Amino acid sequence: MRAVTQYANEPTEESGGRHGVSEIILETKELTRAFGGFVAVNGVNLKVRAGTIHALIGPNGAGKTTCFNLLTKFMPATRGAIRFAGRDITRLAPAEVARLGLVRSFQISAVFPHLSALENVRLALQRARGNSYDFWRSERVLGVFDARARALLEDVGLADFVNVQAALLPYGRKRALEIATTLALDPKMMLLDEPTAGMTHEDVDRIVALIGRIRAGRTILMVEHNLSVVEGLCDTITVLTRGSVVAEGDYATVSRNPDVIAAYLGTADG
Amino acid sequence: MLGYSRAQGMALGILIALVIVAPGVLYPVFVMKVLCFALFAAAFNLLIGYVGLLSFGHAAFFGIGSYVTAWTAKNWGLTPELAILLGGLGGAVLGLVFGWLAIRRQGLYFAMITLALAQMVYFFCVEAPFTGGEDGIQQVPRGRLFGVFSLQNDMAMYWVAAAIFLAGFLLLHRVVHSPFGQVMKAIRENEPRATSLGYRTDSYKLIAFVISTFMAGIAGGTKSLVFGIATLTDVHFSMSGEVVLMTLLGGLGTIFGPVVGALVVTGMENYLAPFGAWVTVTQGVIFIACVLAFRRGIMGELGALLKIDL
Numbered sequence: 001m002r003a004v005t006q007y008a009n010e011p012t013e014e015s016g017g018r019h020g021v022s023e024i025i026l027e028t029k030e031l032t033r034a035f036g037g038f039v040a041v042n043g044v045n046l047k048v049r050a051g052t053i054h055a056l057i058g059p060n061g062a063g064k065t066t067c068f069n070l071l072t073k074f075m076p077a078t079r080g081a082i083r084f085a086g087r088d089i090t091r092l093a094p095a096e097v098a099r100l101g102l103v104r105s106f107q108i109s110a111v112f113p114h115l116s117a118l119e120n121v122r123l124a125l126q127r128a129r130g131n132s133y134d135f136w137r138s139e140r141v142l143g144v145f146d147a148r149a150r151a152l153l154e155d156v157g158l159a160d161f162v163n164v165q166a167a168l169l170p171y172g173r174k175r176a177l178e179i180a181t182t183l184a185l186d187p188k189m190m191l192l193d194e195p196t197a198g199m200t201h202e203d204v205d206r207i208v209a210l211i212g213r214i215r216a217g218r219t220i221l222m223v224e225h226n227l228s229v230v231e232g233l234c235d236t237i238t239v240l241t242r243g244s245v246v247a248e249g250d251y252a253t254v255s256r257n258p259d260v261i262a263a264y265l266g267t268a269d270g
Numbered sequence: 271m272l273g274y275s276r277a278q279g280m281a282l283g284i285l286i287a288l289v290i291v292a293p294g295v296l297y298p299v300f301v302m303k304v305l306c307f308a309l310f311a312a313a314f315n316l317l318i319g320y321v322g323l324l325s326f327g328h329a330a331f332f333g334i335g336s337y338v339t340a341w342t343a344k345n346w347g348l349t350p351e352l353a354i355l356l357g358g359l360g361g362a363v364l365g366l367v368f369g370w371l372a373i374r375r376q377g378l379y380f381a382m383i384t385l386a387l388a389q390m391v392y393f394f395c396v397e398a399p400f401t402g403g404e405d406g407i408q409q410v411p412r413g414r415l416f417g418v419f420s421l422q423n424d425m426a427m428y429w430v431a432a433a434i435f436l437a438g439f440l441l442l443h444r445v446v447h448s449p450f451g452q453v454m455k456a457i458r459e460n461e462p463r464a465t466s467l468g469y470r471t472d473s474y475k476l477i478a479f480v481i482s483t484f485m486a487g488i489a490g491g492t493k494s495l496v497f498g499i500a501t502l503t504d505v506h507f508s509m510s511g512e513v514v515l516m517t518l519l520g521g522l523g524t525i526f527g528p529v530v531g532a533l534v535v536t537g538m539e540n541y542l543a544p545f546g547a548w549v550t551v552t553q554g555v556i557f558i559a560c561v562l563a564f565r566r567g568i569m570g571e572l573g574a575l576l577k578i579d580l
Contacts (some may be wrong), residue, residue, distance in 0.1 A: 094465045095468050095469055110460055112463065115455060126452065132469070133450055134450055135448045135451065135477065139449060139451060139452060181467070
């Protein structure tokens with residue numbers, strides 16, 4: 001177990017909200033998804049407080065990614081309800097959920113490979129402005145977004161890659177580009193699916209620092225395998241195994257839980 | 271200009287010059303045929319090359335354009351520009367319905383649905399009383415442009431067909447290089463990501479589909495006036511296959527590829543016609559060679575060689 005403890009001295013109570021009054025931005029009730037007879041997500045009740053970084057961890061096949069797909073409506077739930085920012089989003093289409101400010105990333109880095117970094121970010125900016133159906137106008141009208149797009153790229157350390165095709169960026173940079181694109185939407189809440197998966201150490205550090213910087217004014221829910229990342233970054237951790245929540249709380253609480261040790265930490269992290 | 275780079279602008283200049291010179295060198299009716307198919311292929315390329323949608327039933331829209339133009343020009347005595355416009359609208363309306371149905375499915379299923387719907391259009395055209403069945407609609411008058419200029423002369427018709435082709439070609443290019451075009455490309459590149467950015471991807475696909483089918487209808491309508499006939503060949507599924515071949519051969523997702531592909535395929539059909547069934551065999555061989563050896567198509571490979579997008 002790593003000894004990184006920069007957040008460990010923060011006062012935290014058992015899953016009940018740090019100050020007791022934090023607003024719940026995302027809440028699920030008995031969220032369930034079955035594939036035939038296999039129940040991938042089973043009666044999950046999740047409460048994410050506004051302004052926090054919340055981690056979803058668990059061994060492979062625990063249903064974390066399915067959970068993400070359900071929350072962002074990329075997959076319909078078999079049962080259960082989802083509320084986001086005071087609205088029931090259980091029946092909405094994925095694009096509508098994104099428009100409400102709940103924006104996801106993907107496990108495999110999600111960029112538009114044959115477009116430049118600038119164009120990638122601009123696509124997010126362009127959507128918010130709503131002239132994206134104009135097929136009769138020149139794309140030069142999109143130039144108004146260039147300054148903002150450059151600023152966002154600079155923010156994630158991609159200032160030197162503005163005109164590089166996304167496909168040619170190294171893996172860690174692609175993830176940074178993906179985050180810049182997501183940030184361009186100025187989402188209320190970001191869902192990051194394994195933001196550091198498959199990265200080198202430097203890249204992990206860069207992304208962790210980036211997430212630490214962009215959290216201001218936002219809520220982040222992330223699936224993460226790297227426990228040192230979770231420990232350093234996340235306020236609340238929910239542990240899933242076999243589709244159900246087995247523990248919830250801050251890192252110290254969760255890592256002491258015997259069920260968690262048995263199901264996850266004991267085998268995965270040694 | 272118009273979103274063309276310098277090299278593309280030069281290529282466009284060459285294309286326009288060729289369109290002007292061609293009827294002096296080649297048989298004008300043949301060149302008109304090439305232009306009609308070039309517009310058809312360019313419309314098809316909008317979907318496959320820039321949205322990533324493979325429509326296997328594009329003959330339906332080309333054919334319906336052909337029938338609508340022929341019928342309205344012959345029975346209502348409409349002027350050619352109106353008849354062709356109605357042909358385009360026919361393609362667009364049919365495209366709206368077919369697109370709305372097919373876009374619910376992805377990839378191969380999308381292709382199969384468009385193929386099935388196009389086959390229904392084919393049988394409709396065989397059976398319907400006003401399409402003339404096996405005979406088609408014959409002796410369609412070219413009429414007078416704006417009710418004034420007679421198009422009986424092949425050269426008069428040629429300039430109209432050339433103008434329609436160039437206008438359609440430029441419009442399709444504008445669509446690709448518009449804010450809408452950027453979203454199209456995003457959908458082609460990574461549709462789930464486009465959705466996660468809040469784009470209602472189905473509506474973008476449907477609009478692109480309708481633009482493409484409108485242009486296919488215009489191309490079909492123009493063709494029926496050029497030849498004075500609308501026949502079952504125009505709606506037959508081999509026509510759908512041919513437009514795939516043209517686009518693939520010329521280069522998917524390239525600007526000029528479909529035009530070059532249309533020229534090569536139509537040229538082969540015309541000049542190899544004495545060899546009968548060998549045309550099909552030759553086409554098959556070329557298709558295989560293309561898929562095996564130069565997947566980017568003629569213009570795609572040329573562009574890669576010169577390091578420009580053509």
